[in-house]
Amino acid sequence: MSTELPTDLPKTYDPAAIEAATYKTWLDEKCFHAEPTDAGEPYSIVIPPPNVTGALHLGHAINNTLQDILIRKARMEGKNALWIPGLDHAGIATQAVVEKTIKEKEGKDRYSLAETPEKSREELVRRIWKWKQQYGDRIIGQLQRLGCSCDWDRQRFTLDEQCAKAVRETFFKLFKDGLVFRGKRLVNWDTHLQTSISNDEIYHEKIKTNLWHIRYEIVDSEIRGTGGSPVSAGKDHGRAARATEIPNPSDSLRPTHMTVATTRPETLLGDTAVAVHSQDPRWNWAIGKSVRLPLIGRLIPIIADDTLVDPTFGSGVVKVTPAHDPNDYAVWERHRNLPDAIEIINLLNPNGTLNENAGPYAGLYRNKSREKVVADLEAAGLLAKVEPYETEVGHSDRSKTPVEPYLSDQWFVKMAPLAEPALEVVRDGTIKFFPERHAQQYLSWLGEKRDWPISRQLWWGHRIPVWKKHFDSKREFWGTPGSYQDEVNDWLSLLGNEGIIAVGYVHDADASKGLQRIYPDKGGFTAYVCPPSDIVPTLTDTQVELVALIEGEGFTQDPDVLDTWFSSALWPFSTLGWPESTPALAKWYPTSVLLTGRDIITLWVARMVMMGMYNLGNAEGRMQNAELKTPSSGSSANPQSAIRNPQSSGIPFAHVAINPTILDGKGERMSKSKGNGVDPVDIIDTHGADALRFTLATMATETQDVRMPVKKDSQGRNTSDKFDLGRNFCNKLWNASRFLFSNWPAGAALPAYPEKEAMSLADRWIVTRFARTLADANAAIASYRFDLYAKACYDFFWGDFCDWYLEIIKPTLKTPAGLTSLVVAVDVLDGVLRLLHPVTPFITEAIWGKLNELDPARLTCKRVSKRLCKSDWARTPPIDEESEHVFPRLQAIIGAIRNVRNDHKADPRKVLAVAIAAPGEAATRVAEANRGLIEGLATCTLRTLAPGAAPPAESVRVTVNDDCDIYIEGLIDPEAEKLRAVKLREEKTKLIAALKGRLANEGYVAKAPPKLIQETRDQLAAAEAELAKLG
C-alpha cells in the first residue's frame, strides 16, 4: 500500500497514485468497522440514504464529506465511532425511471410486462431490483472514491428485510393505536392508465379554452347554522371584523344572482358551496344564505373563505368543488370541523366518465359533459358571459392525457399526537439546529399537523400490510371462521390455528366517516385487518403461510405501497436493528448528529423525530413530556427536570446540521432530473479526492447555497477551477513533507523532543501557533463550521508553517544545531497530519506511512498507529506567550525590509546592509538573538544601533511596530524614495486627523473603555512621531 512509497517522492502530488490503494488498505484492515463492544463513548451518524434513482452529484459530495470529517475525528478521539451507510429505494422516482427505460427500449408499460397483472407487478419489481443493484453499486463506488469511512458491513437499504421489519412493526403499532386511518385525498389521476401519478410526472400545457360566467340564483334560506366565522389563514385578515359589522348595501340594491367564472363548467355538478371574502361589502351580507345550483337545483351554502377568495379578482365569488380542485379541497378541509362545514361530492369514475352523482350527465366523458352543461346553461339563460381564456392544464407524462384531480381513498397517519412531542423537543432545545434559523422551518411545518397521506399507487416499495374484505351483512362477517370481536380492545380479530392472525377495524359503507371502531351493523361494510408484527414481522418468505390464512378467508391485500418517507423516517433505528433490541441499538441510539440539506427538513428530519419518539420513547420520556406541557402545575418541579434525557425521549439525534445547497453556475439547484449534476468522480479524476473534500469544506459556511460554475475539460469531464484551492493545498502539504523527509538525518532516529530552553524563538512560536490552530479547529468542528476548520488549517500550514517556519529553519537544517528544529518541525507536521486527516484523509495517510517508515520507533508510541485513521487526535502543546508576542515583531521588520526592497526594485539576490535601532535594550537583544533569521528572510546583513543613534548615511528609513527604526543602505533610487515618502506622509496625515477627531469627541472620551482610549492616544503619538521624522 501507500507506505511503500518511493524514497524519492514525486515533485507533484499525484492523488491517483495513492487513493485506490489507500482506500483498499483501510477496507482490508477493517479500519471503519465498529462493534458495540469496542472501547470508547459512542459516536454515530446515519447517512442520509441517497436515492437509487441515479448517481451522486456534488450536493451529495459535500454532505458526505462533512459527515466523514466528523466520523474520522471522533474515531481519532478514541470514540466508538460508527457511520452507517445505505440507500433509499425512492419509490416514485425509481419506479418512474425504470418504467421509462422499459417503455423506451421495449415499448411496454408496466401492465403488459407479463400475462397477468400480478405477474406484471412481480416482473416490474424484479427489474427495479436489477436497476437498484446497478446504481446502488455505482453510488457505493462514488462514496468510496470520496474516501467515506462508512462501516460497509452495516450497509442498509430502505427496502431490505431489516427495514421491512421496522416498517411492519411501526405500521402495526400505528394501526393498533388508531393513528393510521382511511381517508379521502385528491390525487392526480390519469384516467387513461387509471392510476394516480406524482407531481413530478406532470407537465403543463397551455390550452385555449373559455372562461364561462355562470349565474347562480341567491336563495334566502339558510341551509344550516349561521354561516360560521370567516376562515382565514392569513394573519392580517381580522377575525374580529365580523361580516355583519360591515355596512351593507340596502336590501333593494342587493343582487339576486351571483356570477361565478370557471374554465370547467361541468364541475358545477359537484359544487357544494360558493365562497366570498368576509370583508367584501358586495357579498358578505349573503354569507349564510344559499344559492341554487343551476341545472340540478340543489341548494348550496354561501360561505366565507378569505384564503381562497381574492375580493379584488373577478366577481369576488368562487364556486367550490372540493372533490375536483385542490384549492377547493383545501376549503373543505378548513371548514371541516366548523359550523359551516360543507359537503364533498365526487363526480368521477376511475375511467374519466361522470358517475351517478352527475345525474343526467352520468356516463359522459369530460369534454362531452362540458359541451352538454354549457348548452343546457345557455338554454336556461344562466350563462352571463363567455370569454376566450388561456390556461395551463396538467397532463400525464405517460399517457399524454389531461390529469384529473380525483378524490380517492388513501391511508393516512394522524399527525397531531405524533407532532406535538416532536415540536416540543425542538422548542425546548433538546434538539438543536445548526445554523439555528433552520429550526423555524421545522416548527412551522410540523405545527400545521396536517395528516400524512402514506399510501402510494405504486409497485416499488413496502406494500401496505392491510387486507380488506367487503361484507354484505353482519351475518356474513360472523360466518367467517375465526372472526370475533375483541371485547377488551374494541377491534375485530381473525384467529388462525395458532392464535390471532390479524386485527383490524371495520369500515362503514359511508366513506366520509372514515375508519372507526364500530361494529358491523346494517348494510355493507369493509373490514380492514393487519397481522400483528410479532407473528408476521415481514411480508416475505417465511410469513407466506400466515398471509395465506388471511387470504384464505377471502381477504385481499391493499395493492398500494407506503410513501418512501415512511421507511426513511425509521432510518436512524431501523439501521441499528430495531425492532429487535440489538447491542448496536443500545450502543449507538440516539445518533450523535444528522447532517443533511435544508430541502428535506420537513419531509425527513421532522418525521424521523416523530417516529423515533413514537417508537423508542419510553415511559420516562413520556412522563417528562407530560410534565413539560404543564409547567405551572408542579410546585416541586425542579429546573433540571425540564432538560429531557435524549435516551428516554427517543429522539434520533440531538444535533441537526444543515449543509449548504450546491447550485450550478446559473444558480440552479443540482439535481438528477435537471441533468445539471456534476459527478464528484469527475472532480476526483481532475483534482483528487482530498482536493475535492478540502474545497467543499471551505464552502460549508453558514450560507444557504453556494454556486459552483463548472466547465468541461479537454476530455469532456466536468470540472471547476474552484477545486484548484484544494489541489494546491495538497500539493503544498506534499512538498513540505517531502522537504522535511529529504533533510532526515541519514540512517538515524530523531533525537528526543527538545526542552523548552533548547528551542529557538521560532520553534516556540510555531508550536504555539499550532496549539492555537488546533483549538480553533476543535471549536469550529464542534459548531459544524467546517469552513473555519479548513481555513484554520490552511492559514496555519501555508502561512505560518511553510512561509515562515520552514524558510527560517531551511538554512540550518543540515547543521547539527538545526536538528532541534527538525524535531520540532516533524512534530508539528505530525500534528498537522492528524488535524487534517478528517478532511484530507488520503494524502495525510500516505505521508503518515512515510513518516513511520523513516522513523519506525514512532510506532512504539501509544499515540501512533500504523494507520493515521486509527491514531489519536492531535494533542495541544503548551502555549508560549512570549514568542507569540515577539515573533510578529520580527515578521514586521522582515516585511518592512522586503517592502522597501521591492519598492526600490532591488535585485532580490542583492544582500543589503541594514541597521536596526530597536526601541530599547530588550528589543535590541531580541534582534541580536534572531539576527540569522532576519538576515536570511530579508536577504541582508544586520547590525543593531542604540536607540536614537545617528542613522547611517545614504540610507532609507522605515519604522515598524510604532517605534523601531530600520535603516536600509545601498538603495540608490531618490525618485522611488520620494514617492514612498509622499505616500507615507499622506497616510499619516489622514490617520492623525481621524484619531484627533475621535479624541475630540466628548462622548468617546467619556464612554468608551479606557483601554481603547489609551490605545487611540498611543497611536496618535506614534503617527505624529512618524510624521515628524518624515519632515
Next chain:
RNA sequence: GGGCUGUUGGCGCAGUUGGCUAGCGCGUCUCCUCGACAUGGAGAAGGUCACAGGUUCGAGCCCUGUACAGCCCACCA
C-alpha cells in the same frame, strides 16, 4: 402567496458578543527558477461594505423601510 437567504475591491467568498488602517482565494501588475513546492516565492494596486433612515461615543455587524438577486414550499377561480 408563505418561509428563508444573499447584496463587502474584476470574480467567488470570510468578517463570531458593535471598537484600531475591513480580510481570504482566484484574477491583475512588478520582480524571482536560489535544490520542498511555478499547483511555487517576494511585493503591489484595487472596496464611501446595495440604498434610505434610526439606535450608539462608535455600525459591514443592531433596528425600520426600500430595491435587486436567488432558494425552498404552496400555486390562482
